[in-house]
Amino acid sequence: MPRPTHRSRSWRRIYLRTPGGRTTVHYERRKVNPPRCAICKQPLNMPRMDRKAAREGFRTPGRPYAGCVCPKCLRDAIKRAVRIISGVLA
Ligand SMILES: [Zn+2]
Incomplete structure (x- = not known):
């Protein structure tokens, strides 16, 4: 479950594949x-x-x-x- 602040769509989600094969989600502020x-x-x-x-x-x-x-x-x-x-x- 993401942190409560990261549930907002004002954060861009970046799906990354780790070397172990798992997919992780990184959160980044959207560019204006x-x-x-x-x-x-x-x-x-x-x-x-x-x-x-x-x-x-x-x-x-x-x-x-x-x-x-x-x-x-x-x-x-x-x-x-x-x-x-x-x-x-x-
Ligand atoms: Zn002008």
């Missing part, structure tokens, strides 16, 4: 995908927010859409929004 821009899908210039990054005290920037949209797409989106509001593109 790197954060990507919601518009252009490019990886963002920030660490993947796993337990290690949280422990090291990383925080996303305070600006709107930080951690969701890359600065280039955000700049374009703000320009578009301003132009729509001011009636240039309406």
